[in-house]
Amino acid sequence: MATLADKSAKIAELTNPVYQRIESDLRKKVESGEWQAGMMIPGRHRLSAEYDVHQRTIDRAIRALVAEGTLETQGTRGTFVSRRLPVGGSSFTSRDALLAAPLDAPVSDVTTRLCVIGVIIVDDQVSRDEEDILRSLEKAVSGSGSIVIYLDRSAKPGKAMPLCEAADRLVDQGAEAIVVVAYNASQETLETFDVPFGTIGVPLIYVSPTIANWPCWNVYYDNVDAGYIATMHLIEKGCSSFLFVADNQFQWAQERLNGMRNALRRSSVAEKRLTVRFAGPYCGSDPEHFDLACAMGREIFAAGTPQGILAANDHMARGVLQAAAEMGLRAGVDFLVAAFDDSEHARSLGLTSMRPPLVELGRSAAQLAITALSGDQTSQKICWTSHLITRTTTNWLASK
Numbered sequence: 001m002a003t004l005a006d007k008s009a010k011i012a013e014l015t016n017p018v019y020q021r022i023e024s025d026l027r028k029k030v031e032s033g034e035w036q037a038g039m040m041i042p043g044r045h046r047l048s049a050e051y052d053v054h055q056r057t058i059d060r061a062i063r064a065l066v067a068e069g070t071l072e073t074q075g076t077r078g079t080f081v082s083r084r085l086p087v088g089g090s091s092f093t094s095r096d097a098l099l100a101a102p103l104d105a106p107v108s109d110v111t112t113r114l115c116v117i118g119v120i121i122v123d124d125q126v127s128r129d130e131e132d133i134l135r136s137l138e139k140a141v142s143g144s145g146s147i148v149i150y151l152d153r154s155a156k157p158g159k160a161m162p163l164c165e166a167a168d169r170l171v172d173q174g175a176e177a178i179v180v181v182a183y184n185a186s187q188e189t190l191e192t193f194d195v196p197f198g199t200i201g202v203p204l205i206y207v208s209p210t211i212a213n214w215p216c217w218n219v220y221y222d223n224v225d226a227g228y229i230a231t232m233h234l235i236e237k238g239c240s241s242f243l244f245v246a247d248n249q250f251q252w253a254q255e256r257l258n259g260m261r262n263a264l265r266r267s268s269v270a271e272k273r274l275t276v277r278f279a280g281p282y283c284g285s286d287p288e289h290f291d292l293a294c295a296m297g298r299e300i301f302a303a304g305t306p307q308g309i310l311a312a313n314d315h316m317a318r319g320v321l322q323a324a325a326e327m328g329l330r331a332g333v334d335f336l337v338a339a340f341d342d343s344e345h346a347r348s349l350g351l352t353s354m355r356p357p358l359v360e361l362g363r364s365a366a367q368l369a370i371t372a373l374s375g376d377q378t379s380q381k382i383c384w385t386s387h388l389i390t391r392t393t394t395n396w397l398a399s400k
Contacts, residue, residue, distance in 0.1 A: 055266075114145060117178075122183075163180075180207065216379050216381075217369075234394065256310075300320070313343075314341050338393065
């Protein structure tokens with residue numbers, strides 16, 4: 001008779017996506033020592049035959065392991081087990097372990113004493129997404145028996161407290177580790193304040209929209225994967241000509257574009273069927289996102305209507321939809337459009353969007369903070385993928 005554990009394992013096997021099961025299996029080969037550091041892993045063709053799946057599925061599993069640092073690519077030579085891994089297995093926290101635990105479960109049992117986790121928001125004002133990350137982080141830390149202390153840098157009207165001063169104040173208040181929520185910050189911003197922050201004497205955990213390009217504790221989500229998933233959705237819906245529209249060449253926008261290009265390369269759609277449009281510099285306000293996208297949309301539709309449009313964020317998608325409506329065009333009838341961030345406007349617009357893993361980011365940040373305080377000083381990175389939320393803008397309607 002099957003045990004409860006056997007049944008739970010079977011349910012997990014049936015419900016987890018195939019690529020995640022393969023990702024977990026490949027990670028175990030590294031952690032068990034079957035694949036040693038520096039070893040070149042079997043090619044994608046061989047692995048696809050071994051697992052009886054499409055090479056695209058293998059590629060997605062491998063990209064996740066490369067993103068977290070378990071594997072590394074070396075140009076055209078192939079994919080190798082990372083040489084940065086310590087003896088005995090991966091230094092990167094297993095995402096499978098986090099997925100297996102309920103979100104309201106304690107994030108760690110490695111400590112029996114109360115820990116104090118400080119939190120700083122890089123942006124002068126807390127966004128809706130950052131608030132969701134904070135709530136998840138606070139819930140996870142509280143579940144471990146520890147506490148969060150938060151310093152509001154925008155408490156003084158018109159002048160935000162410098163980041164380093166905020167960090168020093170948190171340390172003075174007893175913070176033993178600091179989570180830096182830089183969800184809406186650019187890579188350049190992350191790099192500028194990492195150097196002075198490195199002198200405060202407590203572990204720093206960065207929550208960022210892209211991977212931090214230096215050794216550090218880092219929780220982020222995979223923009224390349226998000227672009228890949230959204231584009232494959234458009235391809236599966238029958239689109240054969242594509243437009244990528246963005247406000248500027250930010251790193252996260254470029255990564256989403258790279259994911260789109262990866263999807264086109266791995267499909268029957270030629271990459272030459274892709275048009276890319278960047279609007280240029282902007283001040284960062286939502287209205288300006290919208291105005292730029294409206295202007296771009298009018299130019300785009302005046303020249304012709306691509307079948308599939310991928311907007312770098314929901315604000316740009318709103319402008320494109322407005323421009324289309326002004327010209328008598330309808331998403332889901334004359335073209336399809338998808339975007340990123342699943343903002344407050346997406347549902348009312350019926351906009352298909354990639355929902356960021358905000359709960360997972362907050363919970364993983366708590367996990368890393370407590371892990372750092374348990375004595376493990378090896379910097380770790382946790383990568384999460386977005387979730388595709390499909391709505392009417394990517395479904396050809398019966399009236400087409």
